[in-house]
Amino acid sequence: MSKRGFGETWRVWAVVCAIVLGTLVVTLRLVQLQIIDHDQYAEEARLTHYGQDTLTDRRGALLDRNGYPLAASEAAYNVMVERRAWTDVTKAAAAANELAIITGVPATEMLSIVTDTDVFEVPVARGLNYEQAAAVRELGLNGVRLLEGSRRVYPEGNLAAQLMGFVGQDNSGLSGLEIDLDSILGGSPGEVTYERDGLGNQLAFGERSEVPAQPGNNVVLSLDRYVQRIAEQELDRAIKDHKAEGGTVIVVKPETGEVLAMASRPTFDVTKQDLSDGSKQALYRNRAITDTYEPGSVFKLITMSAAIDLGLVTPGTWWYDEGVLHLNQWSIYNWDFSTNGSQTVQQILTKSLNTGAAWLASLCGPEGFYDYVHRFGFGVSSASGLSGEVDGRVRTPETDPDGWSAVDMATNSFGQGIAVTPLQMAMAVAAIANDGMLMKPQLVKEIVGPLGAQTVQPETVRQVMTPESARNLLDMMGVVADTTSTLYLDVPGYNVGGKSGTANIAEENGGYRPDAYISSYAGVAPLEDPQIAVLVKIDEPKDVPWGSAVAAPVFSTLANKVLAYLKVPPTDDILVAKVEN
């Protein structure tokens, strides 16, 4: 029996210790990997083994009342690159160069995007069309795949840009109807989770779960693209001719309250938005509902309606104009400082006498006058459904008992000291044209989805005045239109009515801006059976301020073109022939 030496024993123990130590290190490492950092590695493994995509279906289209698309969607593709696939600099540069030729994105930019990211994959090019996507697919690059989405296109260009609004990169609405109808247009996104191979490709028999995306609904608007285009063309022409700052045109179908056109200037290019440019933010707002103005003499229609409907006057009632009306320390004059003597109520409207309007309001009294102001929808939002719509401002003895005075009502009677939106004014005029029935402005006619179509019915707000009173007002508006120079208002073959307005522009800190006016015209056509009610508002014309000279011609051209387009029969005296069938 041999006895082991000390050196031999030491070597054995050294080996044993090394094995034990090695085992311990491995065990500890396993504990770290599988227990302590389990969640982290499990997540990494999941990201490696499983792919997840958000599925989006097509966003619904915005159509005009005849089905022409004003905003539609087409497929667009994002090029996604896996970070791991581009770790080899040479191969990555080669792949980026090939992609750059197709996408137009510089290769250096794509490489930079992939290098700087710490997520699994990242988009290096967005919004490719079908041909570009097919070309990328043909390349068959490892770690590069296409993610399908959609892109918003506006076939009619910038038509009704502020009303339509626009969407962001994620296809969600950011302004206008695109955001107001986002829940209807957007549908609902889906999600797919799948097992994939080392190259990122989906395994044919791997795990896969999918929640399909739901397509958005198409929305048929009340807008008519032809009427909208005419409105915008004539608005642009008036702004150019009179070197104005901007303006608004609204065309309403009185019977239903459907908005056929809503145009505002200045506007923006819907196909080239730059959200980072703060100076353009103001262009996005729909001024027909977000901005208020003092309507001026167009508001005499409201004063006149109140006095006639209360039975206080008739169009033939006489009144004596002394040229000035004294109220406390204030004096109210006519716009041309004229003194007209004996005048009928019709002449008050025809000559647009401020003193006459103030007299009519005093006959109604504050309670009666402001009751009609509210009945016509002023002072509250018209509930058009458009975001950003404001209420306007009407001071009454109830809302401002300390500040309100009789002179407020006098100035309100001819449209000063009161703030309304262009849409409120248009709807009020439409109510006169609709036998005194105020309608809710209607912008959506129909919602068409995969499951069917839902028709939106016109909604009445209230009977503002009797149909007889409304007919009286229409006839009076007809007389006003007849006495307007044909240089400004000429609609052959149709009887039209209207009222012009020229208003000062209020300063924010009180008072009025010198030599700055808003010219407006509210018109109805044809008088026998009104098919359109139009409000034209031109901001700060530089040559002449009068609504009859600046805004009435816009109504005149609009009425000429739109009545023919709507196939409204003209009066017999203009017919050149009758064709019997």
Place this chain on the structure above:
Amino acid sequence: MAANGDHTTSAIPGVLGGSSLPVILIVAAVIVGVAALLPLVQTSIATTTGGSISRLEREREDWQARLHEQEVSVAQLGSLERVEREARDRLQMVTPDNVNYLRVDAPAPAPHRLPSRYLPAEPAQPDTGSSLWEDVFGWLPVP
């Protein structure tokens, strides 16, 4: 022992005979081999089918994408701005100076209808054809 052996041999005549055993073994081996290949073949077929499904789905999506592009193209070609430009520049049309009206004693044309591509999809018609089993049972003399 010899009798038992004879009995066994005669109970399954020719089966376990000396000359037929290799054949049996070969047949068994072939059967086992084929059986072993079956899952592979099945997997291969399924993989091919899965690939075909993926390819067809992608083709369908491609066609849908192209269809949507064509729809947008149609809309852009029919835009008022383009129509006016074509009328003015290519067809040399001008805005009339005077408008003449004549009244035709005939009903007005029907209003525009929404293009069918924006209408809800027609509901799928139920399959009225009978199944194979229904046909088989139809031949049987049962009430």
